[in-house]
Amino acid sequence: MNLILEDVRSSLLQEARLSPHLLSDLAGLEQYIAESYNSRSFAELLQNADDAGASRFVIQREGQYLLVANDGRIFTRADFESLCRSAASNKERGTSIGFRGIGFKSVVGLANTIHLFSGELAATFSRERTAREIPQAKRVPLIRIPHPIDKSECAPFAGALNNLQREGLSTIFVFGDLIASGIESEFAAFDPTSLLFLRHVRQVELRTNVEEVITVRREIVDERIQKVRLATSAATRWWTIVSEGNVNLAFAHDDSGICRLDEQEAVVHAFLPTHEPTGLAIKINGDLSTDPSRTRVVLDNWTQVVIDRAAQLIVKILLENLMGDEMLPKSKDFIRALVPTSDPRVYAFQRRSFKTELLAAIKKAAQAEIRKLVCRPSWLNAADFEQIASASGIRTVPRRLENIDGLLGFLRYLGATDATLDDLLPAFTRVSPSVQGCAEIVARLITLSTTKAIPLSYIKHDWKIWPVEGSVVSLHEAISLAKPFDQRFVDMVVERTSKQEFRRFVEEITDAAIANVLMPELPQMTSSTTLQFPRSLNVTSPVSSQSLIEPRFLQKPITLKRWRSAEQQVMALLTELGWQVSDVSRQNVGYDIEGLSPEGQKYFFEVKSINYPNEPFILTSNEEAVAREKCDAYVIALVHQSKETIEIAFIRDPANHLKLIRQCRQWVWECSEYDFHPEIIAACQ
Numbered sequence: 167m168n169l170i171l172e173d174v175r176s177s178l179l180q181e182a183r184l185s186p187h188l189l190s191d192l193a194g195l196e197q198y199i200a201e202s203y204n205s206r207s208f209a210e211l212l213q214n215a216d217d218a219g220a221s222r223f224v225i226q227r228e229g230q231y232l233l234v235a236n237d238g239r240i241f242t243r244a245d246f247e248s249l250c251r252s253a254a255s256n257k258e259r260g261t262s263i264g265f266r267g268i269g270f271k272s273v274v275g276l277a278n279t280i281h282l283f284s285g286e287l288a289a290t291f292s293r294e295r296t297a298r299e300i301p302q303a304k305r306v307p308l309i310r311i312p313h314p315i316d317k318s319e320c321a322p323f324a325g326a327l328n329n330l331q332r333e334g335l336s337t338i339f340v341f342g343d344l345i346a347s348g349i350e351s352e353f354a355a356f357d358p359t360s361l362l363f364l365r366h367v368r369q370v371e372l373r374t375n376v377e378e379v380i381t382v383r384r385e386i387v388d389e390r391i392q393k394v395r396l397a398t399s400a401a402t403r404w405w406t407i408v409s410e411g412n413v414n415l416a417f418a419h420d421d422s423g424i425c426r427l428d429e430q431e432a433v434v435h436a437f438l439p440t441h442e443p444t445g446l447a448i449k450i451n452g453d454l455s456t457d458p459s460r461t462r463v464v465l466d467n468w469t470q471v472v473i474d475r476a477a478q479l480i481v482k483i484l485l486e487n488l489m490g491d492e493m494l495p496k497s498k499d500f501i502r503a504l505v506p507t508s509d510p511r512v513y514a515f516q517r518r519s520f521k522t523e524l525l526a527a528i529k530k531a532a533q534a535e536i537r538k539l540v541c542r543p544s545w546l547n548a549a550d551f552e553q554i555a556s557a558s559g560i561r562t563v564p565r566r567l568e569n570i571d572g573l574l575g576f577l578r579y580l581g582a583t584d585a586t587l588d589d590l591l592p593a594f595t596r597v598s599p600s601v602q603g604c605a606e607i608v609a610r611l612i613t614l615s616t617t618k619a620i621p622l623s624y625i626k627h628d629w630k631i632w633p634v635e636g637s638v639v640s641l642h643e644a645i646s647l648a649k650p651f652d653q654r655f656v657d658m659v660v661e662r663t664s665k666q667e668f669r670r671f672v673e674e675i676t677d678a679a680i681a682n683v684l685m686p687e688l689p690q691m692t693s694s695t696t697l698q699f700p701r702s703l704n705v706t707s708p709v710s711s712q713s714l715i716e717p718r719f720l721q722k723p724i725t726l727k728r729w730r731s732a733e734q735q736v737m738a739l740l741t742e743l744g745w746q747v748s749d750v751s752r753q754n755v756g757y758d759i760e761g762l763s764p765e766g767q768k769y770f771f772e773v774k775s776i777n778y779p780n781e782p783f784i785l786t787s788n789e790e791a792v793a794r795e796k797c798d799a800y801v802i803a804l805v806h807q808s809k810e811t812i813e814i815a816f817i818r819d820p821a822n823h824l825k826l827i828r829q830c831r832q833w834v835w836e837c838s839e840y841d842f843h844p845e846i847i848a849a850c851q
Contacts, residue, residue, distance in 0.1 A: 170243045171289050175312050178250060179299060182311060186302035189310065196307040199271040199458060207273045208234075208356050209438045209460075211339070214270065216364045216437075224335060226373040228326040231342055232276065235335035238366070240285030249282075250310055274308045277341035281315060283327065284337040288315040358398050362405065363414055363437050363451040408483065413475045415483075416449035417503050424499035429507050434463055434520050445513065445521025447503045450476050454520075463520045473520070477527035480504055485535050488563060488577075498567055505572040509754060509788055510579045515795070532580040539563065540585040541574050544749050545610045550603030555585065557593035575753050587614070594629035598638035604631045605658030612663045612671045617746045625675050644684060645676065651684055664738075732775040732805035733758050735812055740771075756792030757800065770796050771816075773803045779813075779844070784836045785826065793821035806844060813844030 182189045208225065211234050215223045218238030226233045241249070249270055273280065280291040289312040296306040296313070320327070323340055330338055353374060361367060361382040372378040383395040394405040394416075404419040417424045418431070426447035434442040435451035441461040444450045452472035455464040463469055484504060487497035506513075506525065513522045539561050542551040548565050555562045562585070567573060578584075587610065599607065608631060614620045627641040633652040634644050644651070659668050672681045733751055737759060740747045744764040751758040751773075759771040770792070774783040783804070785793065793800040798819045806813040817824065817840060824837045 168287050168289075170241070170246055170287050171312055171314065173243065174247050174250060175289075177247075178311050182296075182300045182303070186300055186304075189300055189303045189307070190305050192310055193303075193305045193307040196271050196274055196309065199274075207276055208353075209360055210270065211273070212360060212364070212367065212370065213438055215337075216367045218337065219366050220337075221366055221368045222335065222371070223367050223369070224330065224333075224371045224373065226326060226330070226371075227375070228323050230344060231323045231326075231340055232344060233323065233326055233330060233338055233340050235330045235338040236367075237335050238337060240336050241282075241287050246287060246289075246312075250312055271309055273339075273341065276345055278308070278343035278345070279319075279341070280308065281320070281340040281342070282312075282338075283331075283340070289313065290315050290319070357439050358396060359431075359435075359449070360438050362394065362396060362407075362416055362449070363435050408479065410479045410482075411475055412453050413472060413479055414451040415476070415479060416451065417500060418448075424503055426503050426505075426507075432507065436460060436463070442520045443507070445506050445508075445510075445524055446480070447505065447507055450524075452476060465518065465520070465523060469520075470523070473523050473527050474531075477524060477531045480528055481531045481535075484532070488539065488567070489561065498570065501567060501573065502570045505570060505576050509572075509756070510576060511755070512788065512791060515791070529580050536577060536581040537583075539577065539582045540589060541577060541582050542568060543584045543586070544752055546585075546590075546606050547600075547602055550599045550606070551585070553597055554590050554593040554599065554603070557597045558590050559592070560585065560589050572754065575755065578753070587611075587620075591629075594626075594631060595640075598630050601633050601638075601652065601655050602658060604633055604638060605655050605662065607631050608668075608671075609659050609662035612659070612667050613741065615671060615674070616667060617741060617744070619746055622674055627675075641675070645680055648683055650686055653687075656685065656687075732803075732807075733773045735805055735807075736771060736773050736803045736814060739814060754788070756786075756788045757796075759803075767799075769799050769801055771801050771803050773805060775805050775807075777806070779806060780840065782836050785820070790821060790826065793819075797822065804840075804844070815841075815844040817841075 212223050215236035215238050218236065220236035220238030222237045224233075224235045226235070278293065282289045282291075291309050291311075292313060293306050293308050296308075296311045297303070299311060300306060319342070327338060327340065353372070356372070358370075358380045361370060361380060364382075368382055370380040372380075378399055381395075381397050383397075385393040385395075387393060390409050392407050392409070394407055396403050396405060406417045406419070406424060408415045408417070414435075416435075418427050419425060427449070428447075429443050432444050432447050432449060434440050434444055434454065435449055436454040436456050437451060438460060439449075440454075440456060440463060442463045452475070454469045454472050455466045456462060457464055483500060487501055510525050510529075513525050516522055540555070541563050542548060542555075546554075548568055552562070552565045563574065563577065563582070574582075594607075611620070611625055615622060615625070630638050630640050632639055632641055632644045633655040634647055634649050636652065639647070656668070663671075669681060669685055672685055676684070733749060737747050737749060740759075740761055746762040748760050749758065750760055757770040757772045759773065761769045761771055763769065772785070772789055772793070776783060783802075800819060800821070802817040802820045802824075804815045804817070806815075820826075820837070825839050827836050
């Protein structure tokens, strides 16, 4: 008998004979571990092989036996004793993947007999033989008391064992009396990305009915970036891994480069994959605490340290690319992968988990720098904003990154704000925007002036935002030239406002005579000029009869232009009634318009265009969730346009007071029953 086996066996036998009840309790613990680690035994054996420095890991089926082998260090006495005992690992956290000393107990779900061969050490684990040694115990564990190998039991697998040893595989487990269901589920559940963050294993060979070889190859790019090639018989995939300290971020590649992982793939790894989503479109690895199954992350202090470090690395990548100093090639692809898989604001309403804690940590780590960053406002085109922002000396999101889905919403969540007119004013005397940019700026000034958000004194006559005869000039210069504004510019402003609003605005910042010169084709505004709007605004609210619009704001009739979008119609109506409104439809926040009533109360409008009254409309899951959050401040605006009229109906608190039916399309919410009490508004061309 080998000295290691004899020494450890005698010690454990003595303990068991002195306390057979404890041995029975250990049998129950072993069963609990096996159930907790369901379909994870191969992964645990792979982890142990990596901790032993193995580069190869082989699983081979031989008749009624399963052989699992690696070429790592052979067992020492301490290793063998830790294998036999529960929670007695000699590994230290941070120096190896495993550290509890209980993972190997999971294999009892695979077989009823286990043989171990490692160097000169040969031992058998058998409940039947242990029960004969300790008859006082009611039940016994499989892995506790090691027994000498019975050579007669080795005959069926001796040839396969010898072949593996000749291949240089130094430690081999042989599982006998196999539990078929356990073996099949293990093969089906094995995830090739288990190799992604291992330190030593480079090849896994599955030699079963269908042979499979999984290989991993690493190329060091620099001190914190490596390229990894993970290949199976079915596919080959490249990964880029960015590391700092003990945290790794894994970015997947497809044929076009770095890509976003779906939520099922974008999971946390505690070296081996868990079932926890990262919340981003990447994998994140670190020395995290997990539950006994190693599939769920435990949010303890150790895990929080890893989350904070991962957040700092993510913010570093974002900032280095957003601020122009590109750390990585193809920075656009990296940033796209770092955008959360869902609206990050929704995470605040979810149960505490790795992804909610990570997003909170990212927000905290990013605040100081992200607040210095401004986003392009929705009312100004990208090319002009880039030029004006540069001349104004403000930090902006690079234009090449603006079209990344969800990025601007993510940056706003982290603390970035939209550029305001005040931010851009310094450039109005230095640069000349395009005709489109001039029209957008003037239309914005008209909107803010009309809603009393800015006084007329705010508007300076030396701003170069007025196209005349093909040149962009200041208002002083336009008046001196005594020429009308370029027609294309006028048409663009009118598209965003109205002829009447534009004419009134020019009159107010100059006078009627000058307006006649600058805008001769537009009708003059007189005190008798009115907009057509026949009656007061109805707001359907099952909760309260309180109107969103007070009667004193309804004294002026209104006309809306029928060629505008539904969102523009609602914006125009609310603006005419004295509201301050902004279009947020591009930000994917669960509503289209933010509105501040004349009394200062904030509302959130989701606009739906319908072809006929009582036509069913849908809410996305995001819209429905936000509606539940905002309650009475959330309003559905239903817009029905015909040739002669525009009808707009408002419904408050739809989540609580409409009949919403969940439909299996893309998880949206449909409403087919509602009261349609619209305003019938005259439509003009």
